[in-house]
Amino acid sequence: MNIFTKNNLSKLSSLLLKKQCVFVVYLLLALVAGFKQYHHHSYNNYLIFKYVFWHTVDLQNLYHNYPEYRDSSYYGPVFSIFIAPFALLPDGLGCMLWNIANVTILLWGIYSLPISLNKRTIIAWICAHEALTALFSFQFNIALTGLILLSFSYLIKKKEVQSAFFIAFGTLVKLYGIVGLAFFFFTKNKLKFILGCFIAFAVFFALPIAISSPAFVIQSYADWYHSLAHKNDINASLTSFQDISLVGIVRRITGNINIPNTPFLLGGLILFGLPYLRIKQYKHIGFRLMLLASTLIFTVIFSSGSESPTYIIAFAGVAIWFMVQQNPKKAWIIALFIFAFILTSLSPTDIFPGPVKEFIRLYSLKALPCVIIWLTIIYQMMKEDFESYLITDNE
Numbered sequence: 001m002n003i004f005t006k007n008n009l010s011k012l013s014s015l016l017l018k019k020q021c022v023f024v025v026y027l028l029l030a031l032v033a034g035f036k037q038y039h040h041h042s043y044n045n046y047l048i049f050k051y052v053f054w055h056t057v058d059l060q061n062l063y064h065n066y067p068e069y070r071d072s073s074y075y076g077p078v079f080s081i082f083i084a085p086f087a088l089l090p091d092g093l094g095c096m097l098w099n100i101a102n103v104t105i106l107l108w109g110i111y112s113l114p115i116s117l118n119k120r121t122i123i124a125w126i127c128a129h130e131a132l133t134a135l136f137s138f139q140f141n142i143a144l145t146g147l148i149l150l151s152f153s154y155l156i157k158k159k160e161v162q163s164a165f166f167i168a169f170g171t172l173v174k175l176y177g178i179v180g181l182a183f184f185f186f187t188k189n190k191l192k193f194i195l196g197c198f199i200a201f202a203v204f205f206a207l208p209i210a211i212s213s214p215a216f217v218i219q220s221y222a223d224w225y226h227s228l229a230h231k232n233d234i235n236a237s238l239t240s241f242q243d244i245s246l247v248g249i250v251r252r253i254t255g256n257i258n259i260p261n262t263p264f265l266l267g268g269l270i271l272f273g274l275p276y277l278r279i280k281q282y283k284h285i286g287f288r289l290m291l292l293a294s295t296l297i298f299t300v301i302f303s304s305g306s307e308s309p310t311y312i313i314a315f316a317g318v319a320i321w322f323m324v325q326q327n328p329k330k331a332w333i334i335a336l337f338i339f340a341f342i343l344t345s346l347s348p349t350d351i352f353p354g355p356v357k358e359f360i361r362l363y364s365l366k367a368l369p370c371v372i373i374w375l376t377i378i379y380q381m382m383k384e385d386f387e388s389y390l391i392t393d394n395e
Helices: 006-016 019-039 044-057 077-087 090-110 117-135 141-156 159-175 175-186 189-212 216-237 244-252 264-275 284-302 308-322 331-345 354-362 365-385
Strands: none
Touching: 006 189, 006 244, 019 117, 044 077, 044 090, 044 331, 077 090, 077 159, 077 308, 090 141, 117 264, 117 308, 117 331, 141 159, 141 284, 141 308, 159 189, 159 264, 159 284, 175 189, 175 284, 189 216, 189 264, 189 354, 244 264, 264 284, 264 365, 284 308, 284 365, 308 331, 331 365, 354 365
16 A cells, blocks of 8 residues: 555645644653753753752852752853743653753744744744753754744734833843844834833832742852853863854864864954944845754854754754745755755764764864855845845745
8 A cells, every 4th residue: 555645645734834733843852862861861951951950949059060960050050940840840850841941932933933834833843852952952042943933923013011021031041132122123112112122121120039938049140250251261172062063173174173163253243243234234134044043053053062963053044045945946955955065964863973073173164054044134234125025824
């Protein structure tokens, strides 16, 4: 019996494009990853998160190395409130529910995008494997990706205060969230957005006081700053699992660990800012989505703290870029996307032989396709007229 009939393939396609199917698959990924890692005692990241809450309650320094997890936290004090419901649960249950919470926020972000439902669903499928990679590490980056998407979508929907709250929360948990401010010029009600940001940052800054004390929270923010500064100094390495970035590629290919981040970051900021000169394009949703894609990728490829699970952020940008491209998609666009999916998303898997995986890791090559796509996005944003871009199902 041939199951690959045109009718069966059509039914499968319809099933895969259902929002409910995506949610079920993501839920299963979250549960399986959480269950597997807990039973293999590979949930150190979750323990770091859990003890942010308990150390806050006990007024202990959040950024010391503790014997419970033999590592240090790099998350802001407000994270203690977000992790609290999970920290109060047994670890096995907490691990699985934590993963579910992260993918829920990610999917909320994806399905909030001002793009056709089918395109949103395909974006979710494209991100699924990278999300799984992050789920095995219990990464907050999954939820952070959703928060950045939500900050964009709510601003586009003229819900400036809600957007400001997503930005403030993301930033005060993990500094990457600050990139949501890149969408500032897309709102006409700038004063409302600015006031919303001030209020949101004040609320989230003070929120941990509810389970600690004002003096402890203020000291914790100072400790957080010093912790991040120290982490940035030690990220650069020729062999670590971090620094999967543009400058990481250069450092590892040249074998020169002393190459500084600053020139690359400044050059990246100049390129990132060039599309803002095309003010007449701001009104086009295609241009806005391309800036969103650029922001997501930029956040990762110019950070020395980027590691493999961080790439859920960048790969969401890759997926958005690909889905914004007009149909029929050009051969080079498809080839570049496939190159990214294979080298960036699949390179940590057993599809690649061990020595190849190690070579890719040692030279930070997971970042390479994202760097090329980011440069492509900048070029397209500077050159193309997005008025002709169709972002609906009727193409």
